[in-house]
Amino acid sequence: MRVEETIAELERVAAREVGRGSEQLAVPAAGGLLAAARSLTGRPTVDAAVLTGFFIPGADPPAAETDGPVGATQIAAALRALGGGVRLVTDAPCAPVVNAALDAAALDVPLEVAPLTGYDDWAAAALPRYARLSHLIACERVGPALDGRPRNMRGEDIGAHTAPLDRLFAAGSAFRVGIGDGGNELGMGRLPTELVARVVDRGERIRCVVGCDALLVGGTSNWAAAALVGALALLRPEVTALRDLLRPEWSYDVLTAIVLHAGAVDGVRRRAEVSVDGLDWPAYAEPLARIAELVAAAG
Numbered sequence: 001m002r003v004e005e006t007i008a009e010l011e012r013v014a015a016r017e018v019g020r021g022s023e024q025l026a027v028p029a030a031g032g033l034l035a036a037a038r039s040l041t042g043r044p045t046v047d048a049a050v051l052t053g054f055f056i057p058g059a060d061p062p063a064a065e066t067d068g069p070v071g072a073t074q075i076a077a078a079l080r081a082l083g084g085g086v087r088l089v090t091d092a093p094c095a096p097v098v099n100a101a102l103d104a105a106a107l108d109v110p111l112e113v114a115p116l117t118g119y120d121d122w123a124a125a126a127l128p129r130y131a132r133l134s135h136l137i138a139c140e141r142v143g144p145a146l147d148g149r150p151r152n153m154r155g156e157d158i159g160a161h162t163a164p165l166d167r168l169f170a171a172g173s174a175f176r177v178g179i180g181d182g183g184n185e186l187g188m189g190r191l192p193t194e195l196v197a198r199v200v201d202r203g204e205r206i207r208c209v210v211g212c213d214a215l216l217v218g219g220t221s222n223w224a225a226a227a228l229v230g231a232l233a234l235l236r237p238e239v240t241a242l243r244d245l246l247r248p249e250w251s252y253d254v255l256t257a258i259v260l261h262a263g264a265v266d267g268v269r270r271r272a273e274v275s276v277d278g279l280d281w282p283a284y285a286e287p288l289a290r291i292a293e294l295v296a297a298a299g
Contacts (some may be wrong), residue, residue, distance in 0.1 A: 006298050007034045007231045013290050014227035016219040019275060020153075020182055021199035026185055026217040028191060036177045036214040037231035040135060046084030048135035049112075050076050051186065053094025053167060054142050055161045056152070056265050061159075066269035066276045068140030070254050071179065071225025073101040075137060076109050077271045078229045081241040091163035092116055096262040102200075105250075114163040123167055131172030138169055138186035139179040140221035143208035147279030151206040153182050153267075166210050174223075178212035179224045181277070187212035220277050222251070223287045237299070244281035246292040248285045 008035055015026035040046055041155040052072035054065050072088060079086040087110040090098045095113045102111060107169040130136070142150040142158065143166045149157045150164075169176060169186050178187010183196040183203050189211035197204035218224030226246060233242035244250065252274075259274050268278035276284050 002282045003234050003298065004034060006234055006294055007037065007293055010136040010227040010230045010248065010291055012188065012296070013287050014216065014218045016223070017028045018219040018279065022181055022217055024092045024199045025183065025191060027196065027244055028195065029043070029215040032214040032216050033227055034229050036216065036228060037176045037235055039214065040079070041082070041232060041235045043134065046079060046082065046135060047133050048079055048084060048086045048137060049089050049130060049133055049168070050086060051089045051136070051138045051141045051165050053098055054091035054140050054267065055158060056157070056267055056270055057161050059265040060268040061263065063263045063265045064097035066177050066255060066258060066264045067181070067220050067222050067224070067263070067267055069258055070100040071222035072098070072139040073107060074229055074251070075139065075225050077105055077107050077245055078232050080109060080234060081104065081239055082232065083204070089165065089168065089246055091115070091165065097258050097264045100262035100264070101268060102255050102257045103252045114164055114165060116161070117176050119163050122246040124208045127169065127171055130168045133174045135179040136169050136174045137173070137282050138212070139225050140275055141165060141186045142184055143169070143186035143188070145184065145206055146209055151184055153184065153201070153206065155202040155205050169210060175214070176212040177214050177216065177230070179216045179218065179221050181218045181224070183207045185221070186210050187215050190215045194245055195220065205297050213289070219287065220279070222276060225250070226291050227289055230291045232293050234298055243295060246288070248292065248294055251288055252281065252285070258293040
């Protein structure tokens with residue numbers, strides 16, 4: 001199987017249906033994985049920011065969800081392995097979970113935390129730096145809907161718990177990669193409004209209007225992030241550390257750590273469990289294992 005064909009298969013595996021329409025949403029986004037991976041490997045110097053963190057205020061207790069930080073950390077580790085510059089970006093409510101993910105991965109990259117109070121001053125200082133980056137990657141990061149408000153899958157406005165990182169995502173001329181699974185994440189504005197409205201419950205209300213250059217749709221966003229790391233491993237096979245990141249055990253260790261040490265919650269169940277979007281580990285791990293298998297089979 002040619003590398004391009006394997007990457008297309010990774011894209012399909014990542015979009016495995018879990019009941020939220022990911023396979024249908026992935027159709028117009030086809031090719032985004034190859035485009036993103038080629039952009040990240042096709043220039044001599046990469047300096048990227050990976051935005052993540054989706055706060056669940058209705059959880060008991062409230063916390064960031066397990067989908068997003070695992071994948072964002074995996075991508076950051078991959079970019080570091082490729083020799084690129086990278087930082088993770090989140091906001092104050094999600095910072096404990098993202099920090100726990102970095103600690104679990106033993107990944108020494110900067111974590112930049114946007115405040116909810118005083119965000120405008122923080123952003124004014126940060127924007128010039130973000131405008132110079134080569135890549136901006138959003139992994140399961142909620143963005144503004146048509147009414148300008150960030151909304152969760154229930155249609156609830158979570159703006160009181162969410163810094164408007166979409167302003168950073170739109171900064172400068174960076175190549176922008178969006179990773180999402182439900183239509184309300186940064187980058188999903190690339191999808192037709194009619195499609196999201198038809199496929200996603202409350203889709204017309206929650207659809208993020210912010211687009212991107214390459215969109216990756218997953219059944220969970222973490223799966224799509226793993227697929228991106230897999231695509232990078234196929235395009236840069238000499239960097240063996242990329243394949244190590246694809247081991248399901250790597251994801252399990254990070255997932256377990258963010259739940260046990262930072263109280264990360266399953267975004268569907270709204271409680272702290274070692275699960276993602278209602279999927280317990282065995283079911284959640286199946287696409288991760290398949291992604292690793294496809295990359296290993298490519299030689």
